[in-house]
Amino acid sequence: MSSLSAPPRPAMCPRQASSSSFAEAFDDARRKLDELGVREPGKEEEEEETPSPALSSSSSATDESAPSLVDTESPISPPTPIGAPTTPAAVDPDVVDNFAFAFDIDGVLIRGGQPIPEAIEAMKVLNGENEWGIKVPYIFLTNGGGKSEAERCRDLSQQLQIEVSPGQFICGHTPMRELADRYHTVLVVGGEGEKCREVAESYGFRDVITPGDILKANAATAPFRKLTPDEHANSRDLLARGNGSGRLSDVVIEAVFVFADSRDWASDLQIILDVAQSRGGRLETRSATFDEGPPIYFSHNDVVWSTAHQHARLGMGALRRAVETVFEATTGGRGVLRTHAFGKPQVSTFEFAARLLREWRATRHRQQRHGLPPTTTPTAAAAADAAADVPPATVYFVGDTPESDVRGANAMDAVAPNEWYSILVQTGVYQAGTEPRDKPRAVVGTVLDAVRHGLRREMEKLALARKPVADGHMPAPVEVRCDPLVEV
Numbered sequence: 291m292s293s294l295s296a297p298p299r300p301a302m303c304p305r306q307a308s309s310s311s312f313a314e315a316f317d318d319a320r321r322k323l324d325e326l327g328v329r330e331p332g333k334e335e336e337e338e339e340t341p342s343p344a345l346s347s348s349s350s351a352t353d354e355s356a357p358s359l360v361d362t363e364s365p366i367s368p369p370t371p372i373g374a375p376t377t378p379a380a381v382d383p384d385v386v387d388n389f390a391f392a393f394d395i396d397g398v399l400i401r402g403g404q405p406i407p408e409a410i411e412a413m414k415v416l417n418g419e420n421e422w423g424i425k426v427p428y429i430f431l432t433n434g435g436g437k438s439e440a441e442r443c444r445d446l447s448q449q450l451q452i453e454v455s456p457g458q459f460i461c462g463h464t465p466m467r468e469l470a471d472r473y474h475t476v477l478v479v480g481g482e483g484e485k486c487r488e489v490a491e492s493y494g495f496r497d498v499i500t501p502g503d504i505l506k507a508n509a510a511t512a513p514f515r516k517l518t519p520d521e522h523a524n525s526r527d528l529l530a531r532g533n534g535s536g537r538l539s540d541v542v543i544e545a546v547f548v549f550a551d552s553r554d555w556a557s558d559l560q561i562i563l564d565v566a567q568s569r570g571g572r573l574e575t576r577s578a579t580f581d582e583g584p585p586i587y588f589s590h591n592d593v594v595w596s597t598a599h600q601h602a603r604l605g606m607g608a609l610r611r612a613v614e615t616v617f618e619a620t621t622g623g624r625g626v627l628r629t630h631a632f633g634k635p636q637v638s639t640f641e642f643a644a645r646l647l648r649e650w651r652a653t654r655h656r657q658q659r660h661g662l663p664p665t666t667t668p669t670a671a672a673a674a675d676a677a678a679d680v681p682p683a684t685v686y687f688v689g690d691t692p693e694s695d696v697r698g699a700n701a702m703d704a705v706a707p708n709e710w711y712s713i714l715v716q717t718g719v720y721q722a723g724t725e726p727r728d729k730p731r732a733v734v735g736t737v738l739d740a741v742r743h744g745l746r747r748e749m750e751k752l753a754l755a756r757k758p759v760a761d762g763h764m765p766a767p768v769e770v771r772c773d774p775l776v777e778v
């Protein structure tokens with residue numbers, strides 16, 4: 291068993307002890323959510339929207355023109371059309387209100403495209419197959435991507451033998467849709483075939499260019515990369531754009547988005563660096579000062595991830611570092627490169643998840659308590675359910691990567707009005723016997739152990755809270771302590 295020491299924090303969130311401060315925080319969050327929430331149909335044109343998702347950013351120099359992505363005023367991310375939660379088919383009176391689970395996917399539930407065996411059982415336990423007969427809300431928060439949320443949910447539903455709705459699901463590039471109105475012409479990198487272009491266009495991006503389009507226009511861009519016949523046919527003809535001038539330099543990239551892992555690092559790295567060193571994003575130009583390139587957004591920052599291989603494989607965070615390192619090497623350290631990363635461990639991504647979880651739970655409340663029709667908008671449902679809809683006191687976040695899952699959940703726990711309890715599993719990136727820099731609240735073997743740990747902890751809290759004292763009165767609020775680490 292690991293000799294990790296957990297963060298010095300009581301098992302019961304002390305914030306729960308102050309109902310007034312919690313209520314104030316909740317009311318403030320509700321007000322901001324209502325201000326920023328999902329629009330009523332037909333209201334979009336009437337409302338002003340200023341997307342400014344907080345990101346992990348790095349820049350080799352201060353750039354006043356860079357989007358204000360870090361210093362957002364609100365602790366809650368701006369609105370995102372997450373997609374209307376799919377309402378459960380049946381009323382579930384046994385769904386618990388006071389806690390919930392959130393899961394990373396790769397290395398926790400899925401590995402190498404196959405479900406981790408205990409994951410299927412864990413989902414059954416959450417869906418009522420437990421000794422208490424309760425059902426527990428849950429969502430999925432993955433840094434992965436490369437497909438639409440709906441397609442990924444279909445895959446996950448099949449793998450886990452449950453129905454997963456887009457209303458329960460966030461992937462690495464989901465928050466990128468908030469920038470669709472900010473940039474017109476963008477370069478989208480990563481993924482298989484045309485899928486990421488299709489996802490970007492579904493997010494509302496209006497002019498999406500891929501590396502294949504650039505290679506089709508000028509094969510010398512990456513001398514060792516040859517487009518397959520299908521890639522050549524699917525890539526768009528940049529030379530036929532606009533006035534048909536036949537010049538790539540007429541194309542101006544306003545931002546680069548790495549949606550999913552690159553399938554060809556060499557050519558993608560070359561093309562990203564070309565754009566980063568261009569004059570204002572204009573293709574096939576070169577800046578004299580290397581400080582005019584557009585921003586580069588990565589959907590996450592994980593250096594490694596868990597696959598079917600026995601050792602973790604390189605991920606998008608490694609490509610980001612490669613871009614930054616080679617940019618510095620090829621500019622002699624003189625230029626300015628602006629890179630930003632979404633995904634875990636950014637707190638904004640967890641706030642996004644909290645909003646998703648709230649909408650998901652509000653939909654359930656609406657069905658159970660108000661009998662509102664499934665066509666009611668999430669905003670209307672949330673308003674109708676204002677009295678009953680409160681955040682779960684505890685969200686158990688289960689992940690396999692300390693640097694993203696644990697760090698993010700702990701950071702969210704430090705700022706959220708409720709408790710975010712990090713659980714690290716040993717079926718993915720983290721390996722037993724190593725010492726992660728970011729300490730989880732608990733370490734367990736598998737996701738099934740994580741679910742059981744959370745359920746036991748909640749039942750222990752409930753039992754202590756309900757235990758009568760000798761004079762028949764209920765006791766004062768009890769601070770429950772659980773072992774920070776679980777023996778495996």
Ligand SMILES: [Mg+2]
Nearest residue numbers: 394396397690
């Ligand atoms: Mg993972």
